[in-house]
Amino acid sequence: MIFSKIGFLLLLNIVVTSVNSQQLNTWNDTSPHLIHFVTVEKNVQLEVLDWGGRGKPLVLLAGGGNTAHVFDDFAPRLAANFHVYGITRRGFGASQFSPIDNVDRLGKDILAVIDSLEINKPTLAGHSIAGAELSSVARISQDH
Numbered sequence: 001m002i003f004s005k006i007g008f009l010l011l012l013n014i015v016v017t018s019v020n021s022q023q024l025n026t027w028n029d030t031s032p033h034l035i036h037f038v039t040v041e042k043n044v045q046l047e048v049l050d051w052g053g054r055g056k057p058l059v060l061l062a063g064g065g066n067t068a069h070v071f072d073d074f075a076p077r078l079a080a081n082f083h084v085y086g087i088t089r090r091g092f093g094a095s096q097f098s099p100i101d102n103v104d105r106l107g108k109d110i111l112a113v114i115d116s117l118e119i120n121k122p123t124l125a126g127h128s129i130a131g132a133e134l135s136s137v138a139r140i141s142q143d144h
Contacts, residue, residue, distance in 0.1 A: 032076055033086075040090070040112040041105075047094040048113055049086040053079030057119045060086040061110070063128025067093030082123070087113055089133070107136025 036048040049068045058078060060071045068086030075084045089106055091097035100106060110133060114122060124134055 033072075035094075036117065037094075038113045038116045040109040040116075041098060044090055044098045044109075045095065046090060046109060046113060047088040048117065049075070049088075050117075051075045051079045051084040051086070053081070053083045055082045057122035058082035058084050059110070059114065059119065059122045059124050060084065061124065061126030061130035061133055062086070062088065062092075063126070063130060065092070066128075067095075069093065085113075085117070085119065085122075103132045104136045104140060106133045107140050110137050111140060 032051065034050040034052070036050060037045040038048050039045050047068065049071075060068065060075065062068055062070050067088040069088075071084075071086045075086060078084045087110060088095040090100070090109060110124070113119075124137060126134060
């Protein structure tokens with residue numbers, strides 16, 4: 001009998017903790033941006049954030065496991081000198097998932113977004129896995 005009471009109390013604690021943590025993790029997007037969805041492949045659309053701004057286009061690429069919203073805090077500050085965009089890669093956030101067979105597919109996704117939004121000669125910047133994507137974009141661009 002004592003074990004069932006302890007088990008019940010543990011279960012109750014887990015449920016209450018789970019509900020509380022879900023309430024604490026509610027995210028509210030307050031960053032001043034437009035959202036575009038760009039088709040990069042059949043049945044695959046990527047979320048692209050556009051913070052606006054003046055000057056040369058700057059495309060921000062998030063690291064592994066992140067979305068373009070990782071730049072919500074400082075992208076508006078960059079908008080004083082650049083027209084700032086952020087791309088959420090496939091399978092993360094609001095971007096659709098589709099399996100890929102190599103990193104060049106991710107590079108092609110970036111180029112498809114740039115072409116679709118008619119972004120002229122952007123500067124690309126990113127961190128983590130975005131480094132591999134940037135190398136892929138350079139390699140693909142060189143081949144064409």
